[in-house]
Ligand code: FAD
């Protein structure tokens with residue numbers, strides 16, 4: 182009996198379940214770079230290069246460990262361009278008795294895999310992805326019958342399950358959540374250690390050349406590629422984060438500074454999502470730093486919550502909500518995504534900064550994604566599907582299982598509150614408090630109307646006003662609606678006109 186073990190580009194882990202019990206003498210591993218995956222949305226060039234290079238390095242690692250690996254590069258003339266085509270080709274050549282694969286991270290790919298047994302006439306064994314802490318079944322059991330799917334309660338379950346930062350059945354430090362000690366604005370001019378970057382080796386250089394040639398029209402820059410593409414280098418990024426950035430992680434988690442795209446963030450999502458690092462090992466590493474007195478509890482708890490809380494929760498929601506979740510459009514928004522999302526060419530300094538950094542690095546940190554690009558799209562009433570596609574294209578850590586709920590649920594509230602309790606909508610005041618972007622902007626965050634007024638201000642009130650029937654009963658929005666009601670009729674009309682004229686200009 183010989184099996185074909187198919188390993189996808191985000192399954193680059195020696196402990197991936199499809200390799201469990203593999204027979205190195207008889208089984209073969211198939212890995213393939215295919216056009217269909219690289220182009221179903223126009224992914225950032227750095228994202229494609231990162232995944233292909235990490236795949237090629239992982240294939241070499243497997244060969245070194247004695248596996249037989251069949252690998253198709255993107256520029257190989259016989260490459261059929263799709264997973265199904267490559268599995269078909271490999272099956273014809275190797276004549277396996279069965280196919281084995283770990284479940285993918287997308288409904289779209291799952292559908293394709295489910296068609297293989299008919300197409301190929303072979304048994305297809307689909308295995309659970311053990312890299313995640315919460316299985317689909319566990320999430321369903323937790324979610325079913327609940328009035329609201331509050332992340333905080335899910336997170337506590339995950340703390341209990343993993344034992345992370347626990348003292349018996351109680352949370353370490355007596356509290357589950359130390360967020361009240363986090364979320365300070367960052368101090369400009371503070372000297373920070375540099376995040377690790379890696380010089381492209383021969384494999385990465387070859388990939389960079391191929392991506393430059395094959396995907397010239399895709400978003401983003403290839404120059405300055407510095408990602409880790411092997412597990413050993415990803416572990417160096419993890420160690421560097423724990424040593425240099427974790428102690429301040431909590432405090433500056435929500436801060437934004439001009440010219441500092443990374444601050445104290447971990448830059449680990451690329452590696453965890455692709456399989457080079459395991460979520461649990463990353464959390465254990467942070468927990469160790471706390472026990473050894475190298476990082477305070479507020480920082481470590483905040484970090485662990487992002488991974489066993491938000492990350493697992495997003496994945497749970499994605500599979501629980503079903504494939505139609507992508508169609509959600511609670512506010513009925515139809516406006517097209519403004520062209521400056523592709524170029525960064527706008528006078529609004531916050532947007533221009535975040536989009537330009539995204540073009541350069543295929544990265545923006547959480548608050549930049551949520552409160553700058555996401556917030557603007559929400560306030561301006563952009564079609565959520567276009568917003569979702571943009572996020573899927575532009576970030577090197579974007580895979581639908583994690584990107585979609587973050588965009589549709591958390592950022593755009595397009596699911597009407599299935600995931601979150603209120604929309605993350607904010608005026609220029611919030612951006613001014615949490616960043617230094619406004620100081621060098623031609624707009625004034627304190628003005629609501631007039632030629633210098635920050636567009637986020639009128640848009641914020643206009644968003645609440647036009648969605649009054651859907652939002653005014655939300656208890657978390659009572660205060661802003663009360664403030665809006667207290668404004669004079671004239672002020673409200675002026676604000677509506679300001680927003681309408683700005684939105685007309687967008688088109
Ligand atoms: P850190 O700030 O250092 O956080 C540590 C880790 O926690 C991250 O590496 C990540 O694994 C996890 N994490 C933190 N927040 C979240 C979250 N909300 N959901 C899931 N995991 C989280 N994350 C992705 O991995 N892929 C995406 O495509 C993606 N799209 C997003 C879109 C929007 C609109 C928003 C608001 C958030 C999105 N996120 C996404 C979540 C988050 O922004 C990124 O995980 C984070 O910015 C990655 O950078 P980092 O590794 O430096 O994170």
Ligand code: SF4
Nearest residue numbers: 529531609619622635
């Ligand atoms: Fe952004 Fe408004 Fe601040 Fe300009 S003034 S940076 S548009 S929030």
